[in-house]
Amino acid sequence: MARVALVTGGSRGIGAAISKALKAQGCxxxxxxxxxxxxxxxxxxxxxxxxxxxxxxxxxASKAGIAQVEADLGPIDIVVANAxxxxxxxxxxxxxxxxxxxxxxxLTGVFNTIHPVWPGMRERKFGRIVVISSINxxxxxxxxxxxxxxxxxxxxxxxxxxxxxxxxxxTANAVCPGYIATEMVMAVPEKVREAIIGQIPTGRLGEPxxxxxxxxxxxxxxxxxxxxxxxSANGAQFFA
Ligand code: CAA
Numbered sequence: 001m002a003r004v005a006l007v008t009g010g011s012r013g014i015g016a017a018i019s020k021a022l023k024a025q026g027c028x029x030x031x032x033x034x035x036x037x038x039x040x041x042x043x044x045x046x047x048x049x050x051x052x053x054x055x056x057x058x059x060x061a062s063k064a065g066i067a068q069v070e071a072d073l074g075p076i077d078i079v080v081a082n083a084x085x086x087x088x089x090x091x092x093x094x095x096x097x098x099x100x101x102x103x104x105x106x107l108t109g110v111f112n113t114i115h116p117v118w119p120g121m122r123e124r125k126f127g128r129i130v131v132i133s134s135i136n137x138x139x140x141x142x143x144x145x146x147x148x149x150x151x152x153x154x155x156x157x158x159x160x161x162x163x164x165x166x167x168x169x170x171t172a173n174a175v176c177p178g179y180i181a182t183e184m185v186m187a188v189p190e191k192v193r194e195a196i197i198g199q200i201p202t203g204r205l206g207e208p209x210x211x212x213x214x215x216x217x218x219x220x221x222x223x224x225x226x227x228x229x230x231x232s233a234n235g236a237q238f239f240a
Pocket of ligand 1: 178
């Protein structure tokens with residue numbers, strides 16, 4: 001039986017590359033998105049991957065959406081918690097709203113995505129969880145107190161879940177992308193982006209497929225002893 005994989009934020013950017021890689025690996029994939037209907041429809045047309053619309057920051061919506069995915073495709077074996085947002089500002093200018101939005105999506109959203117599938121994974125004695133963290137959760141980043149806090153928190157989630165899930169055949173791992181050529185990074189002011197690229201020894205932004213490659217490795221059936229780990233893919237910009 002094909003493994004069923006859920007990828008949040010799976011119709012654009014890094015998430016879209018992950019959805020495609022898992023499909024190529026033989027998984028039945030459900031990709032979620034929060035708002036961009038046109039991009040989701042185009043993604044399904046291109047890939048044949050089913051998309052589902054809900055807000056990862058909303059627990060009830062996540063639970064209901066996950067129940068729908070399982071009714072359509074079967075029990076979820078693989079979860080990739082990828083959905084994330086930025087609301088960058090230096091700390092003295094950061095508003096409580098900017099803080100909350102990022103915490104709700106990038107940190108609570110990870111809880112909301114994993115919590116509803118966890119009991120089923122425990123019962124079936126198999127699960128693969130990957131959380132997409134960030135280089136900026138490892139090193140911090142000027143202008144990203146909110147984002148860096150969530151991405152560091154994601155690493156705590158993974159290391160704790162790894163310990164709780166191990167005896168049930170569940171692994172939980174993190175991938176920390178560096179700066180990848182996606183809309184999120186392209187939204188950074190050009191001068192700032194150029195300066196960042198100057199700090200990457202590989203001399204370029206990463207490609208979404210280079211992150212998807214890491215995820216495909218971690219979710220494979222025979223990756224069961226890789227548990228609680230963090231794969232950094234950042235062009236040698238930072239060593240955790
Ligand atoms: N380091 C040190 N000082 C910096 C700085 C930096 N990286 N960036 C700005 N400053 C300084 C400026 O030079 C300026 O100093 P002066 O007042 O002495 O001139 C001061 O900070 C304020 O700068 P701005 O007026 O430009 O501040 P701003 O309100 O316009 O906001 C910012 C700046 C939004 C933080 C902007 O610098 C920015 O967008 N930085 C990029 C943050 C970033 O890397 N985001 C990652 C997005 S991609 C992502 O998140 C994916 C992933 O996982 C990697």
